[in-house]
Each structure stands twice: as structure tokens, then as C-alpha cells.
Amino acid sequence: MVTEFGYAPPDGVNVVFRCDTQRQVMVVLNKNGRPQDLTLARFAERVAPGDVARDIFSGRETTLGDTLHVPARGPVVLEIRRR
Secondary structure, three states: OOOEEEOOOHHEEEEEEEEOOOOOOEEEEEEEOOHHHEEHHOOOOOOOOEEEEEEEOOOEEOOOOEEEEEEOEEEEEEEEEOO
């Protein structure tokens, strides 16, 4: 069973989490013409500083901090591993 959590888009940045018993994916869509630094505290029930995020497009892994840099007019899709 897949569960979806959506968050209202402040400043034109939509965030949706899709989760099942094995994986959690975070989808971020920035509709703005400028990059955004997204404060992750708002999503504390889904992600926390120290969690590992893998970009599904590039395969690059990063450890999450307090913010996530989101490029202008583009998606960010991350598979999240909770610590």
C-alpha cells in the first residue's frame, strides 16, 4: 500500500512524499524562476537532518541538513533513508 503526503505550496514550491513499507520518496517541484532553499523542519515527520537522500536522476547521495536547495523551474526527486 502506498501512502501519499502532500504539503501546501508556499512560495510556489510543491512537496509530496510517497511512501510504502520499504521506501520513501520526496518529490519537490519549484515553479519559480529562481532557486529556492527549502526549510526541512516543516516536514519533520517525514525527514530529519542526518537522513540520507539519493537523487533518483543522478544517483548522487547526500546527507540532509536543515535546508534543501531546489533549482529554478525544476523537479527534485529523492529517495529518503531515515537514520
